[in-house]
Amino acid sequence: MHILKNFLKSAFFYRLKENIYSASSSFIKENPALVYGLFFMAGVYAKIDSSFLPFLLPFFAKGKKLKAIFFILVTLGFIYTKIYYPEIPNFEKKEQISGIFKISAITPYTSFVPGLIYKGRMQITAQNGKTYKNIPVSIFYKKNDRPKGNFIYKIQGTASTSLHSQITVKAENWIPLKKTFNFVELRFALKEKARHFLLQNIKHSESANFLIGLITGELNDKFLRFCFNRVGLQHILAISGFHFGILVLIFSFILKKFVPYLALPYVLIVIINLYFLYIGNSPSILRSYVSLQIAILAKILNKRSFGLNALGVSLIVELIIDPYNLTNVGFQLSFLSVMALLLFYPEMSKMLSYIFLKRNKEDLKVLNIFSKAGSFFINFLREALSITLAVNLALLPVLLLLFHKFPVFSLLYNLFFPPLIFVSIILLFPSFIFSFFLPSFANFINMINTAYTKLILTPLLHPPACIEFWVRFKSFSFYFIVLYLIAYFYLGIIIKYRSSSLAPRAFDYF
Numbered sequence: 016m017h018i019l020k021n022f023l024k025s026a027f028f029y030r031l032k033e034n035i036y037s038a039s040s041s042f043i044k045e046n047p048a049l050v051y052g053l054f055f056m057a058g059v060y061a062k063i064d065s066s067f068l069p070f071l072l073p074f075f076a077k078g079k080k081l082k083a084i085f086f087i088l089v090t091l092g093f094i095y096t097k098i099y100y101p102e103i104p105n106f107e108k109k110e111q112i113s114g115i116f117k118i119s120a121i122t123p124y125t126s127f128v129p130g131l132i133y134k135g136r137m138q139i140t141a142q143n144g145k146t147y148k149n150i151p152v153s154i155f156y157k158k159n160d161r162p163k164g165n166f167i168y169k170i171q172g173t174a175s176t177s178l179h180s181q182i183t184v185k186a187e188n189w190i191p192l193k194k195t196f197n198f199v200e201l202r203f204a205l206k207e208k209a210r211h212f213l214l215q216n217i218k219h220s221e222s223a224n225f226l227i228g229l230i231t232g233e234l235n236d237k238f239l240r241f242c243f244n245r246v247g248l249q250h251i252l253a254i255s256g257f258h259f260g261i262l263v264l265i266f267s268f269i270l271k272k273f274v275p276y277l278a279l280p281y282v283l284i285v286i287i288n289l290y291f292l293y294i295g296n297s298p299s300i301l302r303s304y305v306s307l308q309i310a311i312l313a314k315i316l317n318k319r320s321f322g323l324n325a326l327g328v329s330l331i332v333e334l335i336i337d338p339y340n341l342t343n344v345g346f347q348l349s350f351l352s353v354m355a356l357l358l359f360y361p362e363m364s365k366m367l368s369y370i371f372l373k374r375n376k377e378d379l380k381v382l383n384i385f386s387k388a389g390s391f392f393i394n395f396l397r398e399a400l401s402i403t404l405a406v407n408l409a410l411l412p413v414l415l416l417l418f419h420k421f422p423v424f425s426l427l428y429n430l431f432f433p434p435l436i437f438v439s440i441i442l443l444f445p446s447f448i449f450s451f452f453l454p455s456f457a458n459f460i461n462m463i464n465t466a467y468t469k470l471i472l473t474p475l476l477h478p479p480a481c482i483e484f485w486v487r488f489k490s491f492s493f494y495f496i497v498l499y500l501i502a503y504f505y506l507g508i509i510i511k512y513r514s515s516s517l518a519p520r521a522f523d524y525f
Contacts, residue, residue: 035505035509037512038508038509038511038512039505039508039512041512042508042511042512043081045321045323045512046321046323046324046327047324047327048323048324048325048327048328048331049323049324049326049327049330049354050327051084051088051327051331052326052327052328052329052330052331052334053327053330054084054085054088054089054092055088055089055091055092055330055331055334056092056330056334056341057085057088057089057092058088058089058090058091058092058093058094058095058096059092059093059095059096059334059338059341060092060341061089061092061093062092062093062096062097062338063096063338063339063341063342092334092338095335095338096338099149099337099338100149100338100339101147101148102147103147103150103339104139104141104145104147104150104174104176104182105176106141106174106175106176106182107175107176108175109173109174109175109185110141110142110173110174110175111142111172111173112139112140112141112142112170112171112172112173112174112184113139113140113169113170113171113172114137114138114139114140114169114170115137115138115167115168115169115170115192116133116135116136116137116152116154116167116168116169116170116184117135117136117137117167117195118133118134118135118162118164118165118166118168118197118199119134119135119136119197119199119296120133120134120135120199120202120295121133121134121161121164121199121200121202121203122134122233123233123235124155124235129157130155130156130157131155131156131157131161132153132154132155132156133153133154133155133156133162133164134151134152134153134154135151135152136149136150136151136152137150137151137152137170137184138150139152139174139182150182151181151182151337151339152174152182152183152184153181153182153183153184154170154172154183154184154185154186155183155185156186162189162191163200164197164199164200164202164203165194165195165196165197165199165200166191166192166193166194166195167191167192167193167195168189168190168191168192169188169189169190169192170184170186170188170189170190171186171187171188171190172184172185172186172187172188173185173187198292202292202293202294202295205293206231206233206293209227209230209231210227210231212447212450213226213227213230214227216446216450216457216458216461217461217464217465217468218461218462218465219465219468219469221236221239221469221472221476222464222465222468222469222472224236224239225239225439225468225472226439226443226464226468228252229251229252229258229436229439229440230443231294232252232294232295232297232300234252239476240252242475242476243475245422245478246422246424246425246428246475246478247421247422247424247425247426247428247429248425248428248429248432248475250348250352251432251433251436257433258303258440259287259290259303259304259307260307261437261440261441262286262287262290263283263287263307265441265444266282266283266286267279267283270282270283280311280314280315281315283311284308284311284312287304287307287308287311291304296336297345298333298340298343298345298346298349299345299346299348299349301329301332301333301336302326302329302330302333302346302349302350302353305325305328305329305332305333306322306325306326306328306329306353309324309325309328310325322353322357323354323357323358326350326353326354326357329350330350333346344417347413348410348413351409351410351413351500352406352409352410354409354504355405355406355408355409355410355503355504355507356402356405356406358405358504358507358508358511359404359405359408359409359507359510360401360402360405361511362507362510362511363401363402363404363405364397364398364401367397367400367401368397370397371393371394371396371397371400372393373394373397374390374394395434396430399429399430399431399434400430403426403429403430407426407429408503409500409503409504411486412491412495412496412499412500413496413500415486415488415491416491416493416496419487419488419489419490419491420485420486420487420488421485421486421487422483422484422485423484423485423486424478424482424483424484427482428474428475432471432475435471436471438467439464439467439468439471442460442463442464442467443464445457445460446460446461446464
């Protein structure tokens, strides 16, 4: 106790405290949307799982105004979640229910018998007569004469709650009540056409299923899904900022030759919206969609786009659409990884530049072609390693909490596999376009894509046994994880905003 008192009175602790306050103030001033989003999230979390932990958020911030905003937003988040979800049922045992079901997505799945998963919201009336409103449910369907997605149904059947508090309904009767306008049926039909196109034209089954997963966001091959999970690449299969970025890059490259410069952002917004309507609105997709829209709108308005602020707006939008998105694993991992990337990647890249030297343009001019290729590879390795370390240092304890193990060799796979699949996706676009008026050339491109995708999938489907190392934990404290993340991100804030002269300019990663 005496040592602790001396430490709290020391000049070192005083300077540390001042640095934390200074960094926090700079961070809040530059990224108010993210800060307000975190405050609103704290209120949602307080309703879902009462805890003191969210109230640590404003601890290092000075000022009555900020603390007042904090308590207002926390209160709003709590009340909004309470209104949106008055009560979530818990069907520990299968229970007879009936209710009104509005479909939001239809996805195929493969089990012993192929079928469909209908996802949506349901007003559930339980056996005891109690009614629950706006409850997200999943319904498995195995018959051929499937219900159409553009109807509202009355469902009778049994409901059960799974391990992650997801409610699954086994429907015995589907009674159509009325037709409704949505994109569910059209989206399902378009994805089925894309699936059929790839199965016909990509002759290697694993390659075809992998590309189907990339294009539709739905991977039905259980073995392939297991392989991606084993090497820590499951995030590749989830449509996210990576896929939206590829889409924008490809269309920007093509359209800038035909579309005036000032009109290009508007065309890109239309394309992104069409893609969003096609792909659906899962939490990771919605985050990428909102962030990218903000970045393009900022360009139209000639404003700087701050990635962390865009992330904060995405956070607020997603929690308003559905507060229980906060419990979704994809939502959690998506936001954590992007926030870690935006905070730590620039500093991580600077640190690694002392090991992997960065050459300027003048140096590159005097090098021969082999030295230039080596320099390009070193630059790629430094940037890929910076991204991998920044993200995985944040996600490691979370992944251990969720899955109790972490594949160390996934760090190696994450360095090289994401840019390699970029080529596979690019080859799909011309093959699809040329299939309408020059099928022979489209078949040639598909042959190349089949061979290439098969090649890059080989180390994923059959990883060398000598590199398969795992970190395993039987149990991890949830409160330790939350405190670790708060400390980790505060460290990132202190490093990035350690003095006003080093306050960052606009970093735009979208």
